[in-house]
Amino acid sequence: MADLEDGLKRLGLHELHVELGGKMVPFAGYEMPVQYPDGVLKEHLHTRAAAGLFDVSHMGQVILRPKGSMEELKLAFEALMPVDVLGLAEGRQRYGLFTDDAGGILDDLMFTNRGDHLYVVVNAACKAADIAHMTAGMPGVSVQPVTDRALLALQGPAAEAALEAVLPGVAAMKFMDHRVIGDIWVSRSGYTGEDGFEVSVPEAQAEGFARKLLAQPAVAPIGLGARDSLRLEAGLCLYGHDIDTTTSPVEAGLTWAIQKARKAGGAREGGFPGAVRILRELAEGPERLRVGLRPEGRAPMREGVELFAPDGTPVGRITSGGFGPSVNAPIAMGYVARAHSAIGTALTGEVRGKRLPVTVAELPFQPTTYKR
Structure with a gap:
């Protein structure tokens, strides 16, 4: 990856993105493709119908x-x-979550047991802080940043066949399996709600590998715009928006990520940062909860929109919002007081000085298709 004069980093596949017509924008310290010539809507729907390469x-x-x-x-x-x-x-x-002493979320991540070591993938904007956090918090562990590999995500119902054509054997993998195939690392997971894979490839091989996938009719390049709308339909959190140090895992509805062994009465109960608050919220319930939201009409409600009960009482705020191409309607997520969190609860959101109807809805908006 190259450093640019404006402080942004350039991806190893930058020239390929430009060749494919990618519109490059700053994101988390990098120049990233936000979309390609087909546009966000078509890229989103292509991923749901076939396979998208991110x-x-x-x-x-x-x-x-x-x-x-x-x-x-x-x-x-x-x-x-x-x-x-x-x-x-x-x-x-x-899936994992670094928490702080107050029970807030420092970052969310994915980690893999590779027998004699762990492989961890963290968010780009939190990368330096996470590495420092792990180094300081685990003095008996060698923390080694990987700087010479690309990471590609292939998502959608045609992802299995497309990757199997390039890496035979991956079709046998189930959701959350991980394999090392030569010098390529493959996980069956992703951030779209669709079946798919995340593939770590040595940087020197990345362009050739990406071109082999893109040569298949089912595979199209997909940018950040569709990545965001896909994860929103799937009800997946974006760090720095839906989760951060002001939100606990229980408030965020991520209790499924806290296994029995770490809960009250478990074999290794507590013993993590913020355990007092998190275990209390697990037992008693939090004061607020992350919920799905369906605005009426066609206009999306974006991040920052304040939410109100019918009597005008402020009850929460939207943290992610936009138009869901697969559900063909505006969708959002946000936090509301627990008393107003039941599915079907009628609220209003304030948009440009007007209070507009919005209803608490079930998550995810789009059914997931993981290969269990």
């Missing part, structure tokens, strides 16, 4: 190696978040 090389890839035993590494990593690391089998991936 360059997510801006994400942070990190290898954690034990200086002692693998069990010591797992327990050290587990001490940073309310997630069961010790129980993760080799060749499997899991």
Whole structure:
């Protein structure tokens, strides 16, 4: 990756994005393609119908190696978040959350047990802070940033056949499986709600690998715009918007990511930053909750829109909002007081001084198609 004069970094596949007509914009310190000539709407629908290829090389890839035993590494990593690391089998991936002492979320991440080490993928904007956090919090662990690999996501119902044509054997993988095939690392996961894969490729091979995928009729390049609308339809959080240090995992509706072993009465109850608050909220419920929201009409309600009860009482705020191409309607997510969080609750959102109707809705907006 090259550094530019304006401080932005350039992806290893930058020239390929430009060749494909990608519109490059600043994002999380990188020049990234926000869309290609087909536009966000068509890219979104193509991913749902066939297969979309995303360059997510801006994400942070990190290898954690034990200086002692693998069990010591797992327990050290587990001490940073309310997630069961010790129980993760080799060749499997899991979603995790770094929490702070107040129970807020420092970042969300994916981690994989690769037998003698852990492979971690963190958000681009949090990369430096996460590496520092892991280094300081795990003195008995070697924290090694990966700087010479691209990360590609292939998502959609045709993703399996497209990747199988290039990497035979991946079709046998299930959701959250991880395999090392030669010098390519493959996880069956993603950020769209669709079946698909995330593939870490040595930078020197990345362009050739991407071109092999794009040569298949089912595969099209997809930019940040459609990535955002796809994850919103799937009800997936965006760090810095739907989750941050002001939100707890319980408020965010991420209790499914806190396994039984770390909850009250579990084999390794607590012992993570913010445990007092998080365990209390698990037992008693939080004061507010992340919910799905359906604005009436065709106009989206965007991040920052304030939400009100019918009597005019402020009850919350939208954290992500836009138009959902697959559901053909405006959709949003946000936080509302627990008393107003039931599906079907009628609220209003203030847009340009007007209070407009919006209803609490079930998440996700679009059914997921993971290969279980």
